[in-house]
Amino acid sequence: MKNLRSLLLLLAPTLGLSMAHAQEGHTDIGGPEGLDIFEELNDGDATEVVLEPSNATWDVNDSLTFIPGYDMYCHWNTDVLFDRVTGSRLVAHDTLKLLLGAHEHDLTMPCAGEVTSGYGMRKGRMHYGVDLDLETGDPVMAAFPGMVRVSKYNKTFGNVVVVRHYNGLETVYAHLSDRKVEPGTLVEAGDTLGSGGNTGRSYGSHLHFEVRFLDQPIDPALIFDLKNGSLKALEFDIHKGTFAHMAAAKAAAKSSQSSRKYHVIRRGDTLYALSRRYGVKVSDLCRINGISERSTLSIGQRVRYN
Ligand SMILES: [Zn+2]
Incomplete structure (x- = not known):
């Protein structure tokens, strides 16, 4: 289940993002219970020995070691789907290169279905993900290795799972009929997160799939070749322009709203x-x-x- 090689691969590009750590001292951030990944670091041929935190209350240094992308986010919220504030930090930085994999097939498509609705404006509102066709009960799988941050029911997204990956990307899987993971669960690409469904604000069984970085949505079609189930490239550049469409879309939605008669x-x-x-x-x-x-x-x- 745990693939050490792919973990280290995604761990490697933890980027040049240095941020002041907002939190100090002990913070209850809902970390993982099973830390098999770190045992693996100990008995494999990796040189570094990583000790498990000894109790359920972690401090910031533990978080830096154990939580994917913690140095970029400076938080680990297992309840809130997205934090609007985090994304605004991105503006100050230059281009970040995210390593997605060593091979274009170093991912698993979350489900086998075709795209039924793309990312972008839809009926005057932004659609922040892609909709993939499925039947209720079909398995929905993690796209990349990482740690489950959120697993809960939400009025809009229904049963929803958010996974934080080692390169800082987060993926969102919504409208599930059931969830098989909890916050803190470590997953590999291809591990089942739950079953597809039609919960929340959804009309017909489908998977609403989002990709986010620092809480800002990215068109999944920029990263995935959704038709062939592979990566478009092994690296993905993130810069201010990656999110420029957001402001444009919001302005368009506003003007279409005000011109309604x-x-x-x-x-x-x-x-x-x-x-x-x-x-x-x-x-x-x-x-x-x-x-x-x-x-x-x-x-x-x-x-x-x-
Ligand atoms: Zn959708």
Whole structure:
């Protein structure tokens, strides 16, 4: 289950990111219980001997050693999916080279399904991941080795698992029907995290899969060849521009929001009358307002017509 070689490989590029460590002294950060990975470091041909922390309360130095990417994040939150503040630290740095693997097949696709919805703007909102087709119950697997940071139920994401990888990337697996890992679980690429499903804000079984770095979303299609299930390149450059699309998308969403036009229903109004008046097909009116052609309109109701 543990592949020492790939671990060391991903451990190696822990980057030139030096940050002031925000936390000092003892911090309860919910570390792993089973530390087999470190025993492996001891009995393999690795030279360094790493001692296990002796109790459940870890201090920052323990975190630096045991938690993937801790030196970049300076925190390990097993409850909050993303921390908006962390990502803003990235701006100050130059290009970071993340090593993804030694071979383009050094990963496992989280599930076998095709992409049903890509990353980007969707119905006026940002879609921060890709949707991959699956059947409820299909295994969902970790893309890279790492440590599970979050495993919980969330209103939007349903049953969701977030894995922190050794190069600082995090991957997110949402709408699962069940979860088989806990925060602190060490995983290899290909280990099952849970089963695919349709929980949370989801319409039909699928996997919502995200890739993030310092809590900022990255289009998975930049890293993975989603069709062939391989890496696009062995390294991935992260720089300010990697996230520039975020600001652009937010601005676009805002302007599309403000240009929306509404008709307030008065006595006698019908969808057909609105259709003629604004030159919009009845089916389009129904779609953008989430109503059916037979819906009853009530006086004072706002109906969007563009
Ligand atoms: Zn999605």
